[in-house]
Amino acid sequence: MGTPPPSDVYEPTDRTVPTRSAHRVSYDRELVHAILDEGRVCHLGFVRDGAPVVLPTLYARAGERLYVHGSTGSRPLRSAGRSDDGLPVCLTVTHVDGLVLARSAFHHSVNYRSVVVHGTARPVTDEQEKRAALDALVDHAVPGRAADCRPANAKELAATAVLRLDLAEVSAKVRTGGVADEPEDLALPHWAGVIPVRQRYGTPVAAADLAPGAALPAYLMAL
Amino acid sequence: MGTPPPSDVYEPTDRTVPTRSAHRVSYDRELVHAILDEGRVCHLGFVRDGAPVVLPTLYARAGERLYVHGSTGSRPLRSAGRSDDGLPVCLTVTHVDGLVLARSAFHHSVNYRSVVVHGTARPVTDEQEKRAALDALVDHAVPGRAADCRPANAKELAATAVLRLDLAEVSAKVRTGGVADEPEDLALPHWAGVIPVRQRYGTPVAAADLAPGAALPAYLMAL
Incomplete structure (x- = not known):
């Protein structure tokens, strides 16, 4: 019978149920995917020496998995690689869609769509998965690009660390509309x-x- | 003789000296201010129950201070308000300026400008400073707007919490140029x-x- 299809919503948890603006929160899987797929850079948060660190980084989604990558020498990737337990992270993607100017200062707002993912990032060690993740990262920036460049060689693959974060504890928050x-x-x-x-x-x-003869490819004309 | 003028660079610390891409890092005060002033939304990281949380939020700069605000019921603002020690945070602002498509997957990159601020956020309790911070927040979104809307009344002021984060432990990171x-x-x-x-x-x-008669104001025509 195979694996049952995923539910169309993410299960809310303590961390993904907000203390305010509950009407703006959604756990809808399609909405979450759409917001993630439209983003280019995420903000990845982790804890170092007890203090928060937030760094911008590229990411990609493949089904219910997110991937981020970086030099094997970078701090979050080293931290994640050092521990069998992985690295607790919070990965956030935000689109600003509009500035909402109200008559009162208090009601000024922003139209936005954001996704917050809580979880544990773990290094990808399987070479097949790592190559697929790197393709996904290139294709996330420009769909169609991974097939139109030289793939990583063994040395480059070894110098690149990839972390995986499963989409499980996830929420979207959206404000739309007027004043x-x-x-x-x-x-x-x-x-x-x-x-x-x-x-x-x-x-x-x-x-x-x-x-x-290296002409502008069709997938770039369509951007 | 008064206060000496601030140095034109932020003092590097352990947390603001990167482990890689050191050539992209800058502590230049003017560059940091320019990147912050161009941003609309920051990503604010803090630690809750030992785990990282990263939320998008509006912010403003006033000299060497950053302000963020929110409902007095929101989690980071409650956390900061509960403790005399303030809330350790990492506030990051990122601009994506370009997608860099190299011939090799490995050298794909992004042109970007980002600022990372480490520090402790503390609630603003002085009413004068709080009002000035709220004006700065509105003017940060649209310069000139704070003078052209109804200021917060006492009830709205009481419902709004403002956190201050001093610009002290700060770095910028910039990638520009080609492939x-x-x-x-x-x-x-x-x-x-x-x-x-x-x-x-x-x-x-x-x-x-x-x-x-409420016509589009000049400060919006110039956007």
Whole structure:
């Protein structure tokens, strides 16, 4: 009969049930995947000497697994590699979609979509999984790119550490829509509304020393 | 003679000297300020029950102080308020400026600018400072806005907690420029170069129930 299909929501836990703005929280698996897949850089938090550290880093999703990578010399990757227990992390991805300007300072807000993943990151030691994770990391930045570059050689593979974080303790938080002013403020003369914010790609800038005939590939024209 | 002017660099510490990519790190005060001032949302890390938590949140800079705010009921703000020692945090701001597509998977990279601030966040209890911090938070999102909205009333002020984090243990990290491929890969047929990434504002969307005569202010036309 095989593995049952995953539930369409992540199970809430103590850590993923918020103390406020509960109406903005979602455990919907498709929404979580969509927010993760649209992001480029995550913020990875871990604890070092009892204090929090938050570093921006590339990541990729493959099904219900997230991967981050880095030099085998970097601090989080060394920490995770040293311990059989893995490294407790919190991985957060955020999109800012708009600035919400209310008539009152208090109701100023931001439209955003974010995902917070709690869990334990563990080094990927299986070479097949590591290669697949590195492909996923390249394809996460630009879909289609992994098949159009030289794969890592043995030396590069050895110099790269990959951590895996399973999607289990996960929540999304979303604010959309317009201004939520107090009724008594509606007559105030201040402009109110939303300033959309978008991330855009510019025109690709080719390296000066491209090989003859190395044209801009179709997957980049579509960006 | 007054206070001496601040040094033009932040003093490196154990936590702000990286284990790798040292050439990308800077302690330059002006660069740090510029990266912080351009950001909209930071990622604030703290430790709860021994595990890391990373949440996106608005912030503002006023000189050598950063402010974040939230409901008095939110977890980090309650944690900071409970303890006289404050809350150890790591506050990170990141701009993605470009995707760097190399001929080899290994040399794929991202052009970015980030600032990482380590320190202890403490609740702002002085009402004057709290009001100034809230103005700074609104003006950080849209310069000029704080003077063009209704300030917080006593009830709103009481419901808002503000944390202060001094800029002392700070570093910036920047990658700019083009592709850094291995010499032996330059003849490969793959396109290589940089895809610029930019955050853009869209056309402001006015609330449907604006007061008569509430025109789009000049500080929004300039965005």
